[in-house]
Amino acid sequence: MSESKNLRDGFDSAIPQSTEDVEHALQGGLLSLDANVLLNFYRYTPTARTALSAVFQAAGDRVWVSHQAAREFWRNRFKTIDDRDHAVSQLRSALDKNARASQAAIDGWAKQTAVSDDVRQRVEKAISDGYRVASGLLESEAEEDGTVAYDAARDDVLLALEDLLRSRVGPALAPDDRAAAVHEGNRRAEAGIPPGFRDADKAESGGEDGAAGDYLVWLQSMDEAVRRDLPLVIVTGDEKEDWWWKHRSVHLGPRSELVAEFAQRSDRGLFMLRPRQLIDFASALSVEVPSGAASDVERADAVSSWTREAVDELLARLEWEGKEQAEIIRFAATNGGSIEREKIYELCGYDEDRMLRGxxxxxxxITKDLQKEGMAPVNLPPMLEPRFGGGVIALRYVIPPEVVGLLEGDDSDSDD
Structure with missing residues (x-):
């Protein structure tokens, strides 16, 4: 007769991460930082940077960056700086533009109402003071952030990261090993094997890594954790479902497939943490962090929301190009935010043998174009996102919840 076991035995991947798991991971695991954690240092407030730096310093050489994550950091550093600078300049421009528009409106109001000079001057002063205070706060915050520049010798954020990560970046794979890993990563993305299957479209983009970027981070992180005989902790701001086990938008831990794959190589545990959790559980490393640091990190990591103006412009450009995706988005908005695969084929008139890849x-x-033009916020959730059923076939597509609200009652797609 086989030996009886406890209810949890053999079901580790079905049990969400607990507070104790997170504390254990911080205290003894290899903290493998994804590229987005490093890039978000350009978005964090000085308070948040200081708090995260203190956690990294307390963890010592267990803080580690895979060679692939470092490659992605350098590849995206300029764009991240551009996005940051663009947001600041866009706000400066908006304040100036609105100040001038307000003055023009006051002039028109005064002429049409014959308002007294005293009242007019009081209105002008109130509005002028408001814009002046707002501009002062913007410039003060920009000055506190330090120097951010393409020039690596002058970039305060980069200099701080280099100091924190000295001798903590993994080596590159040998050329043949890298070629084999890229091939395997693209194969896994095509087959719907995590992590990285959500990037399957990148396989056709012509980029150096194709869809293999996440897999390379995963492979190198596993190798390092096994080499050191440590639990593996993936620290990422990425919230895609090819990394995370999620239920109703709650992050419960790594996907069961990742847990099983790491268990084949090590008897140590696998954990996943978001940057905010490094702050929330800093006391596990005897680190005291300033109040407000956690919310600062969360705001920087948070995904922006779509605006009505951005949605309308996206739909208009799709329609101008003759793309059927505009109709699909509108239908999803009337259907609770999702559309089934079969309905897409029906609405678009696709043949049964057509694939939905891409x-x-x-x-x-078009979303990226809108962001470059300043017509849409950066860090937006995907407008049209596939949902998979464990394989490579997208069973349905979803749109962000706020877009459902924005388009609710929109009859622009109704018959005339």
């Missing part, structure tokens, strides 16, 4: 690519391309 279906959301025009939407992603």
């Amino acid at each position: 279906f959301s690519r025009p939407v992603s391309r």
Whole structure:
């Protein structure tokens, strides 16, 4: 007769991470930082940077960056600086533009109402003072952030990261090993094997890594954790479902497939943490962090929301290009935010043998254009996102909840 076991035995991947798990991970695991954690240092407030730096210093040489994550950091550093600088300049421009528009409106109001000079001057002063205070706060915050520049010798954020990560970046794979890993990463993305299957469209983009970027981070992180015989802790701001086990938008831990894959190589545990959790559980490393640091990190990591103006412009450009995705987005908005695969084929008139691979690519391309033009916020959730059933086939597509609200009652797609 086989030996009886406890209810939890053999079901580790079905049990969400607990507070004790997170504390254990911080105290003894290899903290493998994804590229987005490093890039978000450009978005964090000085308070948040100081708090995260204190946690990294307390963890010592267990803080580690895979060579692939470092590659992605350097590859995206300029764009991240551009996005940051653009947001600041856009606000400066908006304040100046609105100040001038307000003055013009006051002039028109005064002429049409014959308001007294005293009242007019009081209104002008109140509005002028408001814009002056706002501009002063903006410039003060920008000055406190320090120097951010392309020039690596002058970039305060980069200099701080280099100091924190000295001798903590993994080596590159040998050329043949890297080629094999890229091939395997693209194969896994095509087959719907995590992590990275959500990047399957990148396989056709012509980029150096194709869809293999996440897999390379995963492979190198596993190798380092096994080499050191440590639990593996992936620290990432990425919230995609090819990394996380999520239920109703609650992050419960790593996907069961990742837990099983790491268990084949090590008897140590696998954990996943978001940057905010490094702050929330800093006391596990005897680190005291300033109040407000956690919310600062969370705001920087948070995904922006779509605006009505951005949604309308996206739909208009899709329609101008003759893309059927505009109709799909509108239908999803009337259907609780999702559309089934079969309905897409029906609405678009596709043949049964047609694949939906790359279906959301025009939407992603136009979204990026809108962000470059300052017409849409950065860090937006995907407008049209596939949902998979464990394989490579997208069973349905979803749109962000706020877009459902924005388009609710929109009859622009109704018959005339």
